[in-house]
Amino acid sequence: MVTSIGFEGSANKLGIGIVRDGEILSNCRRTYITPPGEGFLPKETAQHHKDNVLAVLKEAMDQSGLTWKDIDVVCYTKGPGMGAPLATVAIVARTVAQLWNKPLLGVNHCIGHIEMGRLITGAKNPTVLYVSGGNTQIIAYARKRYRIFGETIDIAVGNCLDRFARVLKIPNDPSPGYNIEQLAKKGKRFLQLPYCVKGMDVSFSGILSYMEEKTDSLLEDGWTPEDLCFSLQETIFAMLVETTERALAHCGSSEVLICGGVGCNERLQQMMGAMCAERGGALFATDERFCIDNGVMIAHAGAEMFKAGVAMPWQEAGVTQRYRTDEVETVWRTD
Incomplete structure (x- = not known):
């Protein structure tokens, strides 16, 4: 003991x-x-x-x-x-x-x-999507190490969300990402945004720059903060689901574990869960206590x-x- x-x-x-x-x-x-x-x-x-x-x-x-x-x-x-x-x-x-x-x-x-996620969810040998303010990695275990199959080539997904929250002056309490998630639930229009997947890697700096430059004019044109939060979430989460699915297929795995601070986002869990269900796999995720x-x-x-x-x-x-x-x-x- x-x-x-x-x-x-x-x-x-x-x-x-x-x-x-x-x-x-x-x-x-x-x-x-x-x-x-x-x-x-x-x-x-x-x-x-x-x-x-x-x-x-x-x-x-x-x-x-x-x-x-x-x-x-x-x-x-x-x-x-x-x-x-x-x-x-x-x-x-x-x-x-x-x-x-x-x-x-x-x-x-x-x-x-990763180990906390395995303990709480009971996942045995999952493909891991690790998403937080400072890290974005797709990981799988092989030969005594957690191998990185794909990652961000610039900023992390959480950093992208946090910095967009600053553009909209969204409060940091309890966290910028959580507040963006709540606004996104009320979004009604989808704005086509840059989508950047490079093999197994993802890039978020371009989409962030686009949002920083265009937000004021978009708001003047009738787009709401809720629409913009919804569009940003849908786009960057789709990028993460795509690269995770590719790693899942490569490893022949049937489990996906989402961990890290962004991992408690319900929409990300929903999108990843739909992908896992289509492949006959299972999604494992935790709440904010452990993410x-x-x-x-x-x-x-x-x-x-x-x-x-x-x-x-x-x-x-x-x-x-x-x-x-x-x-x-x-x-x-x-x-």
Whole structure:
């Protein structure tokens, strides 16, 4: 029986969670929210994490009903992510591990999402669509690694949505993507937009530039913000479904797992579900508790690594903004 605590702080979500053999004992989170029309910068985001991390740690420990003596391993997000927020939370994780005299493990953020999705949904060996503010990847497991079959060649899908929200001055509370999703449900007209799929890769910068340049004139011509949100969602999600289906066919898989913050979008799940149904496959997805960045996913992935015998020397206990999903050998998977 392994009990692990996970610290996540790669972007504007600060999360700490505790897991015992796949059972979630606590899942606490704070989100740094900026005014409408503004994004979040590394320095201010890091300060938010610094201001809140001890309160979230206490909350997570209290919620779990455990003491530090019950923890077997301390896990933290090593990357990818924003440098300053990553480093801020990693410092706390290193300090806690030293104070408690516990082993420390750095976890790949993307793999945390995948392993959490597999745990919650029960998916065995899915083709994974990982979509968030900073990442867009189509992933499948092969020979002890999560292989990237396709990805964005410029900006992530979540970043595209967030930046379009700024154009429309859509509030960032609870998140820009969620607010775009709600507006899109009321859209009635579809605007033809640039569609950019290059083999297994996708590109979102062109469609974003088009929307940034045309939004004012489109609104003057009678298009509503709801129409524009609807059109943007339909187009970029169709791109993701197309590339995921191609990976599904290549791998001969019958399962698709959507993970990452954008993964809790109901319309994306609906479109992907329709594709899976046509192929006789199954879609696996979770809600905002586990799709959005959280400490539980880092705790769970770290626990799997720990049980498989993975150890990390203290001199390697840093962070890296660029930490590829396929860099990690998945020694905990035996299939």
